Amino acid sequence: MFEIFGIPSTALFGQLLIGLINGSFYALLSLGLAVIFGMLNVINFAHCAQYMMGAFAAFLLLNLTGLGYWGALIVAPILVGIFGIIVERCLLQWLYKLDHLYGLLLTFGLVLIIEGVARNFYGSAGLPYTMPESLQGGQNLGFMFLPNYRAWVIVASLTVCLATWFVIERTRLGAYLRAATENPTLVRAFGINVPLMITLTYGFGVALAAFAGVMAAPIYNVSPQMGSSLIIVVFAVVVIGGMGSIMGAIVTGFGLGIVEGLTKVFFPEASNTVIFVIMAIVLLVRPAGLFGRRA
Amino acid sequence: MLDVRSPLLSVKNLQSWYGESHILHGVSFDVHQGEVVTLLGRNGAGKTTTLKSIMGIVGQRSGAVTFEGRELIGLASNQVARAGIALCPEERGIFASLTVEENLMLPPEVKKGGLSLDTIFELFPNLKERLGSSQGTKLSGGEQQMLAIARILRTGARMLLLDEPTEGLAPVIIQQIGKTIRTLKQQGFTILLVEQNFRFASTVADRYYVMENGRVAESFARADLDANLEKLHEYLGV
Structure with a gap:
């Protein structure tokens, strides 16, 4: 064991790892929020509840149908994504022409309903979800111990984030999305079914949240309020990265996870507030966010 | 001018509204295959709204818009585009978040x-x-x-709606656009052009419709242009 700035290396790397794990979830969730905000102009407060639904779907799939972690990683996002599509068609689509506040209020109401239903049936104590066997154990890297599951979370999150970025910024489908974000009327007049694209985008963003929820299930408790404790930080991440910026959401997500982890090592008292301090500074210096375009 | 063929695009008693305001009060005109037809008129006469109403991107519309014998009035704008009509909007509509190449390749092939x-x-x-x-x-x-203009030529649409393509441009570029429109006509495109620049329109158009207060007030062919010049100046206020 050696020391860095008077801190034992295991503690430093341990917190760095926790920071990266948290960052993986921040990035996945803020990415979904950014995609949804860009296309729908809706601040999807229900994101945290949809993340929780992903974890619950994994739990229920395992206990009711026997479908394990890997199956749930695919099926749960699809199920929750379909739920998102129903929400968009029935409720959200009527709000696009109104102020952001209406979307925020509606999705906040959805959170209360979804969390209430989950609490009613499963209580708030939290349910256990076992790690898949293939990812149990870990590697001793010499300077620290790396649990396999945590390594998987980081790699999977990074892969999904970068794949999403690639599709949006580098493909033809992504060009439709970006163009429709700017001028939906004209894109539609070119022959593209923009309302369908909006619905699918919301479904995809919601599925991303559910995917994060499944990945979180073995690490955190599966509980009705597991998302609410995360959502405020995730919103701060989105504000810091810049509303609607894809790369901004990914980089700030991971970056702030790491900053939070390091703060826990060097100045533990500030670890819960450091993200909000950064948010305040960013808002003062660059109101559009680190990666945001000025409107 | 008498034309016995059935028109490619036929607009009959087209009315449209933006919210409470009634913009078009029964616009009727025809465009035949391979023609360049120009809508002239002052600001606010309803020229741009006519194009938008054909395309299906106004709040509410009624009347009839038939294209290749098919009624378009009930269709959403993406379906109108798929029928083979392409719009080049007045504000040009180039996307800032797309590269030049992505802008060019954006509109999907409809035909x-x-x-x-x-x-x-x-x-x-x-x-x-x-x-x-x-x-x-x-x-x-x-x-x-x-x-x-270039990006809508790729799509296979043969009917082009061009909304003031010369607005705010230098004379040499206006000439180039005029040349392009004549080339497109030779290639068999049908063009409905909205213009304030009458001098430019007279270099490309086969026929003119003059709009005033959301209606077609007058129409004449290229050959009758000189005879109608005085009246036209009155309408356009030039």
Whole structure:
């Protein structure tokens, strides 16, 4: 064991790892929020509840149908994504022409309903979800111990984030999305079914949240309020990265996870507030966010 | 001028509204296959709204818009585009978050037989040079206008709605756009052009409709232009 700035290396790397794990979830969730905000102009407060639904779907799939972690990683996002599509068609689509506040209020109401239903049936104590066997154990890297599951979370999150970025910024489908974000009327007049694209985008963003929820299930408790404790930080991440910026959401997500982890090592008292301090500074210096375009 | 063929695009008693305001009060005109037809009129006469109403991007509309014998009035704008009509909007509509190439390739193919990229670059040599440019909106106004026209030629739509393509451009670029429109006509495109620039319109159009207060007030063919010049000046206030 050696020391860095008077801190034992295991503690430093341990917190760095926790920071990266948290960052993986921040990035996945803020990415979904950014995609949804860009296309729908809706601040999807229900994101945290949809993340929780992903974890619950994994739990229920395992206990009711026997479908394990890997199956749930695919099926749960699809199920929750379909739920998102129903929400968009029935409720959200009527709000696009109104102020952001209406979307925020509606999705906040959805959170209360979804969390209430989950609490009613499963209580708030939290349910256990076992790690898949293939990812149990870990590697001793010499300077620290790396649990396999945590390594998987980081790699999977990074892969999904970068794949999403690639599709949006580098493909033809992504060009439709970006163009429709700017001028939906004209894109539609070119022959593209923009309302369908909006619905699918919301479904995809919601599925991303559910995917994060499944990945979180073995690490955190599966509980009705597991998302609410995360959502405020995730919103701060989105504000810091810049509303609607894809790369901004990914980089700030991971970056702030790491900053939070390091703060826990060097100045533990500030670890819960450091993200909000950064948010305040960013808002003062660059109101559009680190990666945001000025409107 | 008597034309016995049935028109390619026929607009009858077209009315449209933006919210509470009633903009078009029964617009009727025809465009035949291979023609260049110009809508003239002052600001606010309803020219742009007419194009938008054909395309299906106004709040509410009634009347009849038939294209190739098919009624379009109930269709959403993406379905109108798929029928083979393409719009080049007044504000050009170049996307800032897309590269020049992405802007050019954006509109999907709606029919077979769109112009190839090579043909498009023959029409607009400058565009080929600017293809690598990072942002569509970094082009000059003239280049943006050419890009806005070029991208709808790829789609296979044979009916083009061009909304003031010369607005705010230098004379040399206006000439180039005029040349392009004549070339497109030779290639069999049908064009409905909205213009304030009467002098430009007179170099490309086969027929004119003059609009006033959301109605068609007058129509005449190219050959009758000189006879109607005085009346036209009165309508346009020039």
